[in-house]
Amino acid sequence: EAGVAQSPRYKIIEKRQSVAFWCNPISGHATLYWYQQILGQGPKLLIQFQNNGVVDDSQLPKDRFSAERLKGVDSTLKIQPAKLEDSAVYLCASSLWQGETQYFGPGTRLLVL
Amino acid sequence: KQEVTQIPAALSVPEGENLVLNCSFTDSAIYNLQWFRQDPGKGLTSLLLIQSSQREQTSGRLNASLDKSSGRSTLYIAASQPGDSATYLCAVSIIQGAQKLVFGQGTRLTINP
Numbered sequence: 001e002a003g004v005a006q007s008p009r010y011k012i013i014e015k016r017q018s019v020a021f022w023c024n025p026i027s028g029h030a031t032l033y034w035y036q037q038i039l040g041q042g043p044k045l046l047i048q049f050q051n052n053g054v055v056d057d058s059q060l061p062k063d064r065f066s067a068e069r070l071k072g073v074d075s076t077l078k079i080q081p082a083k084l085e086d087s088a089v090y091l092c093a094s095s096l097w098q099g100e101t102q103y104f105g106p107g108t109r110l111l112v113l
Numbered sequence: 114k115q116e117v118t119q120i121p122a123a124l125s126v127p128e129g130e131n132l133v134l135n136c137s138f139t140d141s142a143i144y145n146l147q148w149f150r151q152d153p154g155k156g157l158t159s160l161l162l163i164q165s166s167q168r169e170q171t172s173g174r175l176n177a178s179l180d181k182s183s184g185r186s187t188l189y190i191a192a193s194q195p196g197d198s199a200t201y202l203c204a205v206s207i208i209q210g211a212q213k214l215v216f217g218q219g220t221r222l223t224i225n226p
Contacts, residue, residue, distance in 0.1 A: 042202055042216030055211040099212040104156030
């Protein structure tokens with residue numbers, strides 16, 4: 001069974017630029033999550049999708065972050081414009097349903113200069 | 114607001130020792146608790162999941178306990194090996210609108226040959 005795929009693996013941008021991350025969850029998983037992990041901290045949930053609907057985006061900085069899940073499968077997370085404090089690893093995870101075991105992708109490491 | 118704390122932040126022990134990692138959480142209203150492993154540059158791998166009604170779970174050399182009333186969990190690793198070197202994260206599953214994970218900051222474990 002293929003795992004959660006993410007791209008790109010690394011990205012370096014300058015502040016005020018925009019960036020987008022892509023995630024392909026495990027086939028058949030209805031729930032998809034985006035996390036932000038700042039160095040030395042645990043992951044923080046940014047947004048959770050159930051199929052193609054948002055069920056939780058309470059910690060998503062909506063003035064600069066946006067996310068969508070096209071047709072309830074792939075998802076993209078966008079930052080526009082980026083700030084220095086957005087430097088982090090962005091992890092995507094998926095699960096069969098809410099509350100089930102989450103499977104994580106390798107993450108995208110973002111550095112904002 | 115649920116907060117998860119892991120102590121110590123880093124731990125270094127010689128190979129072969131048994132060790133205990135600690136996790137505490139502030140609100141006992143949890144759905145379950147999970148321990149994850151994170152290797153450098155990689156995503157998270159779920160090690161053990163303890164339902165709120167359970168006291169412990171075992172997998173190979175790993176044993177996790179849960180005391181919900183006191184807000185504590187421990188991860189016991191027997192006969193440690195260099196391959197166990199990684200960051201270990203504890204996360205509680207809560208229902209806040211949607212069901213979601215709240216992570217601790219992790220314990221970075223180094224096993225010295």
